[in-house]
Amino acid sequence: MERSNGGQNVKWALLGASTIAGQYMVSAIRAQTDGAVRWVVSGKAERARAFAQAHRIERWSTSVEEALEDQAVQAVYISTTNEKHYPLAMAAIGAGKHVLCEKPLAMDAAEAAEMVSAARSAGVTLAVNHHLRSAGSHKAIRALITSGALGRVLSLRLFHAVHLPEHLRGWRLDNPSAGGGVIMDLTVHNADTVRFLLQEDPESVIAETATSGMGAGVEDSAMSVWTMPSGAMVFSHESFTHPFTESGIEVHGTQASVFARGVMAQEPLGRIELVSKQGRGEISFDAAEIYGSVIEDFQSAVARRASPAATGTDGAKSLMVARAVHDAARTGARQTINYGEIE
Incomplete structure (x- = not known):
């Protein structure tokens, strides 16, 4: 289209x-x-x-x-x-x-x-x-949060553990100087997802990494916990080595919880359910092609000085979160994130 x-x-x-x-x-x-x-x-x-x-x-x-x-x-x-x-x-x-x-x-x-x-x-x-913030599934989850349907958000869990496809292997698994490793590949995506959904920046992180079968000189799995200004807790899990799981997001609030499965993908896939005292119901979302939305927003920004879906500032802040996760795992110490003058 x-x-x-x-x-x-x-x-x-x-x-x-x-x-x-x-x-x-x-x-x-x-x-x-x-x-x-x-x-x-x-x-x-x-x-x-x-x-x-x-x-x-x-x-x-x-x-x-x-x-x-x-x-x-x-x-x-x-x-x-x-x-x-x-x-x-x-x-x-x-x-x-x-x-x-x-x-x-x-x-x-x-x-x-x-x-x-x-x-x-x-x-x-x-x-x-x-690209994930341009997915209809992620926009639907954000709309539920901002509408107040969940009440106060208490926690968010992202599971982005996948099995890295054969055609994407290579430098991601063995070349730290080129930016290899699961943190720079997937944790940075999770960081942007959290910032997009909650509209706030992580303050500090603790983390551990592992080499669990594919990495050579770089981590292929990571888990981290992030503190948010609102008090919400975030757990983020990424891996290249999990062949039988599925990706997803859970957002838990005082009034309801969101369970999204299969939504951390390049295609507009997945299923979202909202669970509250009224019961469990499926949430529909726009299944438009994701990268088409990215380019459409970008070219609108070029034409009208509007904002693209993810700005340079968004990219810089998500990178800072990923680097903090890397440093927390390396040092074994909590890392406080200083965003400096990035605005």
Whole structure:
């Protein structure tokens, strides 16, 4: 289904010929009115050429500069390994391009803060592909919370333990310098989910990690407990090694509880139930394609200076939570999160 983009014809360059770009983002961009992918860039010429041919993209290159020099390109989507997010985003911002970056936004808080500041100074949109907040299921859970249907929220439990698909293995499992490990891959998503649902930032975390069968030099499982300003308790569980479980969210309040299963996914899947003294009932939600919503919001931000679904600030704060979980597990000590001047 073609989507409206506020009258803005946005031409894109893909920086990274990634799996997610091929499976989801090319079609999501083209689903917008006049949405177009003009370039794909990869560090390997054969990969760039093959990706361009497979997805009918006119231009490919191994040179980021070549794509950024194209005045017709207004936005870039970055989906490289994590350590390249910062230099690529800064180059794109310097060239006056709008940026949609894969999570995590950067490798550390200092890089993230610099990216947010640079985009603001350049007057371009910086967004992060925290796609879960664009899912109809997550929007429905947030609506239940904000409507008061749950009463005062007491606790939230996220279980994002999955079995990492074969085609996504590699650097995620054995390359800490590239940002590998379950914390930078999944905990950062959980951090954004909690911030989106509760509309507040975690204050401190305690955590433990493990290598439970897949990681080599990086953690493949993590559990953490977070304190929130409201007093709500948060438990977050992530893993790459669980083949027979399902993801989900539970939110427990003084008046009702939400049980959502199968909603931590790239597809608009899952089921949501609300349980209260009135009984148990299923909650319907919009099953629109998730990445199409991400791109639609991003291009509306480009066209009207509105806000994308997840801003650079959202990405920076979720990264800070993930880094705090990593440090808490490493040191065995509670980590207090200082968000500094990220706003």
